[in-house]
Amino acid sequence: MNTPWQRRAITLGACLSAPFSASLSAEILSNPAISLALDGYYQEGERPLDYRDTGFGLGHTELALSATIDDKFYGKVTTVLESFEGELELELEEAFIQTLAMPAGLSLRAGRFFAETGYLNGQHLHSDAFVSRPAVYRALLGNHYFDDGIRINWVAPTDLYWELGGELFDGAPLQAEDLDHPETVGVYHLYTKFGGDIGIDHSWQVALSWLRNENGQGHAEPHDHVEVAEVVDEHEHAHGARFTGRDLYNLSAVYKWAPGGNYKYRHLTLSGEYFYLNAPFAEDSDPHEPGILATEEHEPEFFDGWYLSGVYQFAPSWSVGLRYGEMNAALWEELEEEGHFHDARIREVEAMVAWHPSHFSTVRLQYVDQRVTELGDFDDQVFTLQYVMTLGAHGAHQF
C-alpha cells in the first residue's frame, strides 16, 4: 500500500464508504476503486469529425472512481481531461448511481452514463482496439454518446442471454441546431441484446436499438441561417453529434473466438454495426412561401453508416486489427439565393498493430486510409502512434 494511488484510495475509502468489511473480497467493492487512463499520441494528419490534431497530443485522460454505496446502490464517476488546441477541457463522462438490490432481474441507473446503443457506445474509449471510434460514431453519436437520464433494464432468467432496456435522456448532445423549443426529455431509447456460446470456443452477442430523438430534426430552409462556414470547419470541436435526425436505429453483432475458450494466448474478435438515421430534416416548409429546398430538392430521407472490424490477438502481448467503415450523410449549403444538399461521406480503412506487455499498457501504431467528401480538406493517409495505459484499480471489461 505504498503507491500514491493506493494511499489515496485508503483516504477516500475512509471518507466515502462504509467501514471496512471483514471479508477481503467485499472490501474491494466497498472501497472506491480508483483508476486513471492515460492516452497520448503522435499523429501525422487529421481525420474528419475527430478531436485528435496532427502532431503530439493527448487523448482522453480518464479518472474514474467507483464503489458500492451501500447494499442497495452503486455509484461511479468518470471525469475526462482533454486538451484541445491548447485549451484544457474537463468533462464529466459518467456520474451515475445504479441499484443493486432490485428483484426479478431489474436494475435502474440514473445520472450521466453511456447510452446502450450499439456495441462500442457502452464501452470506455480506453478499451477500444483502434485509435478513434468509427466514422459513423463520430458523425451520428458525437464520438461517444453519454447524457443525463435514467435507464431501466431487465435480464431474462434464461440460459440464452437476453436483456431488454429502456432509457430516457435529456438529449442535448444529439440536439439539432437552432431549435426554438426543444423538448425537455429529448431522447427515448429502447434496446435489446441476445448472446451466448457455441461450444467452448465461440461466443456471440447481437443487439438491436431504437433511439427516438424528439429534438433531432433540423430545418433546412433558406431563411434559416445555416452557417456555411461551419459546414467546412474541419476544426470544429463539438461534443454533440454532427448529424442528427428523428430516429436512430442500430444493429450490432460481435463474435469472439479463442481456442479452448482460453483468451490468454490467442483470440479473435469480429464486430460489425449498422446505423440508420431516419428523417434528419423536418418536413415543415411553409406551403404559402415554399423555400428553395421544397421546390427544387428533397431533403434526404436518411443518413447511415456502418463498420466491420476484426482484431486478432496472436500472442499474449501482440494484436493486429483491420477495420473498414462508411458514413453517408448530406450537408445543406446555402449560397446567395440557392440552397443545395451535398453528399457528405467518409470511407475509411484502418489497420493497427498493438503491443500490450501487460493488462495495463498498450502501445499502438495505426494507419488510416480515408476518403472524405464535403467534410473538409483531409489527407488521404493518417499515421498515429499512441499509448493507452491504466493505473490504479484493475477494471473489469465488458464482452
Place this chain on the structure above:
Amino acid sequence: MRISSKLWAAALMLLASPSVSALEIFACEPEYAALARELAPQAKIFSATTALQDPHQIQARPSLIARMRKADLVICAGADLEVGWLPMLQMKANNPQVRDGQPGIFYAADQVETLDQQTELDRSRGDVHAEGNPHLHFSPERVAQVAEALAQRLAQLVPEQASNFLARNEDFQSRWQDATQRWQQQAAPLRGQAVIAYHSSFRYLLDWLGMEQVGDLEPKPGLPPTSGHLASLLELTEQRPVMAILHAGYQDPRGANWLGTRSGVPVLALPFGPGDEIEDLFALYDAVLAALLAVAE
C-alpha cells in the same frame, strides 16, 4: 380468490428458498464445481471456466451473465483471481442474491489463510494479488476448510436441507482426510525436490508437499517468458538439480519445452482442475501426484 392466494403463497415460497433440486450453483472454476458436487449433488451446477482456461483472463461473456442471473449461489476462488470479469458479471446479471456481501456469493479465499499476501502492491512487479495466492485448491487442508464453510453456507441458503449438506460434508471430510494421508505417504519421495514452474499456480501444492520452486517461467506474474529470462533459468538448471518443469494446461508450453529440451529436465503439463477424464478433486490430486512421482528419482 382463495386458490389464487394459495398459488401466490406457493410461488413466494419457491422464490424465498430455492429447493435443493432446483438450486442453481455458478462456480467460477471447475474445482469449485467439483466441491459443490460433493456437498450438493442434486443441485444444478455450472462451471464458468474449464481447467484449460486461464482464470485470470475470462471474458464477461453473455452466456455467463445469463447463468449468473439465475444462480442461487456463486462460488469463486476470490483473492482477486476473477477481478477482471466477475465484478462485470455481477453488475450485468441483475441478481441481488449474488452481490458481494450477500449469502449467495462464496469466496474460497475468504475462508482460509492465503499464502503470499502482499503488503505492497506495485505493478512493476507484475500482476500480483494483494490478498495472496488464490490457487488454493491444491492445499488439502484448505480444501477441507473451504468444504466446511461451503456446507454451512448451503445450509444457510436452504435450511430445510441443512442436515443433508452437513452429513455430506462429514462424509466428504472423512474421505478427504483418508485420501490426504494416502497422498502424503505416496509423496514422500517428492519432499525437498526443486522445480521450475509457470506462475505461482502450484504454490500451494509445492508448499504442501515440501517441494521448492527455484524458478518461475514468468519473469513477473502475468508476463510471458522472455528469451533472456529462459536463458537465466537454463543457467539455473546447470547450477543445481531440478526435478521437473511444471506448467498448467492453460499455460503456453513453449517456454517450458524450450527449457526442457535444453536442460534435459522433464516437462510436466499438470491438470489444473477437474475436467475431461478427471471427474473430481480426488482424481485431480491422484493425477497430479502420479505425474510428479513418475519423474521423481
